[in-house]
Structures are given as C-alpha cells and as structure tokens.
Amino acid sequence: MQLPSTARTAVCPYCAAPAIVERPRGAASVDPAFTMGFVFEAPRASELVRRWARAQGFFREPGVRLAKVEDLRGVYLPAYLYSAVARSRYSALIGEDYTETETYTTTDAQGKTETRTRTVTRTEHRPLQGEHAAYVADVLVTASRALGNAELEAVEPFDLRAIRRYDPSLVVGWIAEDPSMTAAECFELARREAVEKVGASLHGFMPGDSHRDLVHETWLEQESLDLVLVPVWVLALRYREDRGLLRVLVNGQTGRVAGAVPWSRLRIALAVAAALLAVAAVVAAVLLLEPA
Amino acid sequence: MATACGRCQGALDPEDLRCALCGLAVLEGELPARAPDAARAEIVRCVTCGAAMAYDARVQAPACAFCASVTRSERVDDPMEQASHALAFTVGPERAREVLRAWLSGRGIFAPADLATNATVDHLRPLWWPAWIFSALADVWWTADSDHGAHRSAWAPQNGRAAMRFEHLLVSASRGLSYEECARLAPGYDLQRAAPAEALLSATPPGGVVERFDVQRSAARRRILDALTSMAGAEVGARYVPGSRVRNVRVSLLLQSLTTRRFALPAYVLAYRYEGRLYRAVVHGQDERVVLGESPTSVWRVLGVVAAVLLAVVLIAWIVSLAGG
Numbered sequence A: 001m002q003l004p005s006t007a008r009t010a011v012c013p014y015c016a017a018p019a020i021v022e023r024p025r026g027a028a029s030v031d032p033a034f035t036m037g038f039v040f041e042a043p044r045a046s047e048l049v050r051r052w053a054r055a056q057g058f059f060r061e062p063g064v065r066l067a068k069v070e071d072l073r074g075v076y077l078p079a080y081l082y083s084a085v086a087r088s089r090y091s092a093l094i095g096e097d098y099t100e101t102e103t104y105t106t107t108d109a110q111g112k113t114e115t116r117t118r119t120v121t122r123t124e125h126r127p128l129q130g131e132h133a134a135y136v137a138d139v140l141v142t143a144s145r146a147l148g149n150a151e152l153e154a155v156e157p158f159d160l161r162a163i164r165r166y167d168p169s170l171v172v173g174w175i176a177e178d179p180s181m182t183a184a185e186c187f188e189l190a191r192r193e194a195v196e197k198v199g200a201s202l203h204g205f206m207p208g209d210s211h212r213d214l215v216h217e218t219w220l221e222q223e224s225l226d227l228v229l230v231p232v233w234v235l236a237l238r239y240r241e242d243r244g245l246l247r248v249l250v251n252g253q254t255g256r257v258a259g260a261v262p263w264s265r266l267r268i269a270l271a272v273a274a275a276l277l278a279v280a281a282v283v284a285a286v287l288l289l290e291p292a
Numbered sequence B: 001m002a003t004a005c006g007r008c009q010g011a012l013d014p015e016d017l018r019c020a021l022c023g024l025a026v027l028e029g030e031l032p033a034r035a036p037d038a039a040r041a042e043i044v045r046c047v048t049c050g051a052a053m054a055y056d057a058r059v060q061a062p063a064c065a066f067c068a069s070v071t072r073s074e075r076v077d078d079p080m081e082q083a084s085h086a087l088a089f090t091v092g093p094e095r096a097r098e099v100l101r102a103w104l105s106g107r108g109i110f111a112p113a114d115l116a117t118n119a120t121v122d123h124l125r126p127l128w129w130p131a132w133i134f135s136a137l138a139d140v141w142w143t144a145d146s147d148h149g150a151h152r153s154a155w156a157p158q159n160g161r162a163a164m165r166f167e168h169l170l171v172s173a174s175r176g177l178s179y180e181e182c183a184r185l186a187p188g189y190d191l192q193r194a195a196p197a198e199a200l201l202s203a204t205p206p207g208g209v210v211e212r213f214d215v216q217r218s219a220a221r222r223r224i225l226d227a228l229t230s231m232a233g234a235e236v237g238a239r240y241v242p243g244s245r246v247r248n249v250r251v252s253l254l255l256q257s258l259t260t261r262r263f264a265l266p267a268y269v270l271a272y273r274y275e276g277r278l279y280r281a282v283v284h285g286q287d288e289r290v291v292l293g294e295s296p297t298s299v300w301r302v303l304g305v306v307a308a309v310l311l312a313v314v315l316i317a318w319i320v321s322l323a324g325g
Helices: A042-054 A149-155 A183-205 A265-289 B093-105 B179-188 B197-202 B217-240 B299-324
Strands: A009-011 A018-022 A073-107 A113-142 A210-237 A246-251 B040-043 B053-056 B061-064 B120-146 B156-172 B246-274 B277-284 B291-293
Touching (some): A042 A246, A113 A149, A149 A246, B120 B217, B217 B246
Antiparallel strands (some): A009 A018, A073 A113, A073 A210, B277 B291
16 A cells, blocks of 8 residues: 555555554654544534635635635644743843923914923833743644644644643544654744744833833753644635635634635725725815815 | 652643643653554554444544444543542531621621621531642742832832742632632641541531532643742732832742642531521631621611711811800
8 A cells, every 4th residue: 555655544445444554663753742632523624614714804815705615634733842941031121101391382372482381201211131931831833844834823722731642543534644844843943933932921021111122032941842743624725716725724623714815906906996986086076166 | 649840840640741830741651662663554443343443523532433432542631630638627516606606796886786696597518628738949030110229210120030939828729719718718727737638528527518629630730830920929029129119020930849739628608697688607617716708787887877977076066166266
C-alpha cells in the first residue's frame, strides 16, 4: 500500500479498515506526546461553516455565501505546544499626569482682549528600568507546512484542559499528519510568539497613567516543546469558477470557523462609483440652485 | 502520591499530563515504546467483536461501528477535587443553638427587644465547606506608582523585586457561603489538628452536609495562582512600595515552592424564624465567638431613635438661641 510520507493514519482500500501507520523511528518521525479529540461530527461542522458563510459582509465575495459546503474532512493537525520561563529586562518612559492652571488671553465679541485661566492636564515622563519574570504557557504553533501558523491562530484557542496522552486509538479512522516542519523551525516560531506574549504582558505591567518607548530584552529558560495533534475540520470552498479554492478551517473542539474570504472588487468598485455619483449629484444641485 | 513540577515546583498528581501553572509537560514514566523496524499498518481491533475501530467524536473515544462498544482506555485526566483533610466540630449542636440565642440578644438597639425570646430556630445543619490551604514561596517582581520621589505630578513610578513566603493561606471553594463569610470564619480554625478527611467525614452527624469541591483540579490550581498573585499585590502595596500613597500595583511571580491541601472545614448553618420571616446565620464549628448572619430591625426602634435625635437637636438649638438672646 502506498502512503503519503506524512500520513499517520490510513484506510485499507480493500476492506476499508482504519489503520495506524508506524514507521521506523528517524529524524522525521516523532510520536506525538498529546492529542485532543474531536467533540462534534461533520454535519455540525458543515452547519457552522454555512452559518459563518452567511454572516460574511457585503463587500466580500458574494459567491462564498452561496458556495456548497461539501467534502469536509476531519484532520488531526500536528502542532507544537511550547512553554517556558521568560525573564525580561525592560525600560520605558512612564507618563504621570498632573494638572496645571494656566492663563491665556482671548478676544471677546466686542474685540477686547481679556485674560482668563483654565486647568490643563499635562504629563510628566519619567524613565523606569527593571526586571520582570513570568511563566509563558500554552503557546501553540503549527508543525505542518500545508497549513501556516496564521491560519492555525485564526481558529485558536484550543481548550488545553481536554488534552490527552497520545494513543493511536484516539486518531484511528481520521486523517492524521506527521509534522512536516522540523522541531528547530517550530522552536523558532514558538519563541517568537512567546516573546510577543511577554511584550504584550509588559504593556499591562507598566505603572503610570500612560507609557511610551517600552523596549524589552527577553531570555527564555527551561523551555519545553511537545508535539500535539489538534482536531481541525478542513474544507475547500469553491466560490467562483475562475478562482482557486478557499480553505476554511473549523476548530474541532470549540467550533470556531476561519477563512480568508477575499474582498469583492466589483462590489467595492460599484460602491465607490455610487458614492462619487452621489457627491457629484449634490455638487450639481448646489451649483444649479445657487442664484447666479 | 504528589510530586512537584520540575519548573515551577507546583504540585503534580499521577493523572496530570501538563503542569496546570506553567504548562511543563509531564513525560511518561516508562521507557519509550519500542520503535518498529519497518513501516507497517496496524489495525486497532474491537475487543468485543474483532472489527476495526475508529475514534468517534460523539463519544470522544474509539468506538466500534459494528457492535457499538466503546473503548475507555484513557483515564480521567482532570478529576474533581476532593478534600484530603478535615477538622472536627468542637462546638456541639446544642451549644450552637445557645450561641445563636446569645448573639440574637446582643444585636444592638435597632433589633426588636423580643428577638432573642421569640425567634425560633427552624433548622440547624452541620456543614463542612471546602477550601484550599496553601503555603508558597514566590519570587515577585512588581511595579507601582507612589508619592515617593514625586516631582510635578503627585505620582512617581516605582519597581522592585521581593521574595515572599505565604503560610497556611486559605482560598474558599464554597458556593454556599459567601466570600466575606469564609474570610471571617477562616481565622478561627485550628489547622494543626486536621485529620484525614475520609475517616472524619464518613461519621457525618445526622443532617450533616459535606459541600463538594465543584472545580476541576487544573482550574483549582489556576485559581490558587490567581489568589497568590492578588495576595502578593496586596503585600507589595502594604510593605514594599516606598512612600505613603500607592496606586497601580502590578505583580508578576515565579514560584519557588507550592504545597496545597484540600480541607473540609466545619460550621453550622442555621435558619431562624422571627414574625414569620426566615433569617440565616452561620456559627463557627470550632470557635463559638464567631457568629455571622442577618437579623431583623425594628421599625419602631429606628423611628424612636430618629425622633430622639431630632428632639435633642431642637433642644440644643433652643438653648443656643436662648443663650444668644
């Protein structure tokens, strides 16, 4: 039986028996540490996609709303779950507000200048340098070249409390992929995401009424990276005959749907034309009605 | 047996797959399974009828399409918490009734005069309420604003780092008792005399209730970490930030150690009736000085006090005007 090199499960073409593929352990084959199960079946996933398609805005490709939802496939997508201790050194300018009474001169209706006072809020910026440390848990990055990290992020988060120790019997009968990206590549992706997370939490960590020029340097220690299989419903939507397929993903656990629906150029052009026409009509009306 | 996480020292139980606090994976204890020599397909067979099985999303487990049998090979990964320790009642039910009567007679001048004599205790229920008691050692990084070193603005930014030890802190898991009630009951318990929960709670007195922990273990650990963070924030604001006025305290922490015990703590929940209405009260199970609850107020007494105050004000005004005249 011929199998694609990244398939982890297979179906026997003679008896339709679902099977698990085992390979000699090598650089490419790593057993997943954890998996999360699908919690709903294909009909529910199609319903979610249909509802999502109907909710698309006016300026999106109209074909999406009418596209047939078929050939939905449940895939266990390989991803890496990363966690670490993040230690950072930061510096920022902290803005502390204060109020001041200032005098100003103004000209009244009679043309006389007079002096008045008003209260204004000003900000005093003071430098602050320091350290910060925190746990960064639950960073999930894709391990599949077929599906980019941005696409996975669009259907995140997954409920990591429902995680289970990987067992072949949990994925048998479904499509399950082996990672097609190396652990080193995924490590880089995950580290970048972790540092971004730290940066975001540092913004919340700053005192004062406001802050600016926040820079930080972060070291990640005690890192761990574990391969997980995450449940995703994948669907290719044909919304126009002359265009490629649109890939739509459904989180197999939470039901969150995502797909990059293209803008409808025709509808945008028509709307712009209509707006221009309206402006032109108003201008014309004003010009015509203006007494010569 | 509980062990500690290699990264944050948080407690781990045998069922844990990942640390609930810092996310470190718990590796399987056994040696890795023997790798196959060559690629081969393996079929997972139903133990009942021998047919090939597939994972079924409806039952969230591998299921056989032919005989509908479901394999439940996985363990419960995130069990409900259960109390490991309990404290015994040292105040008896009869004493609790007496304590309530004494409390009712001392409700102040706004309470009806006949409250203690005419109130009837409707029911008295011994209750063990759930709480986590934890001790932790944490490394805390903080920032805040205070008036120390302030220039033009009244506030100046501050930051620092502190090592903090938290001993026997109590976080309530009760739904029946409010947060304030738990906070007032907590200091009265003698935690040194805790007994294993099973032995103590199996001999529940008649009508007694053991309130269950209604949270999953992983959620409980997160809640403890949240409680720890807010306590560290309060501690920073009170002791570490220089200056006399403090605002915007923010903390981030790493744990050096964390031990958690799950307790069942004794209290009596009483309902008493006065003039047809029911009122609720809680009597501490170990410290009879702690009684919490609501009590009726007498409208006549309130009106009487208001009238007396008004009369006094009028009287004083009259005397002042006389003296001035």
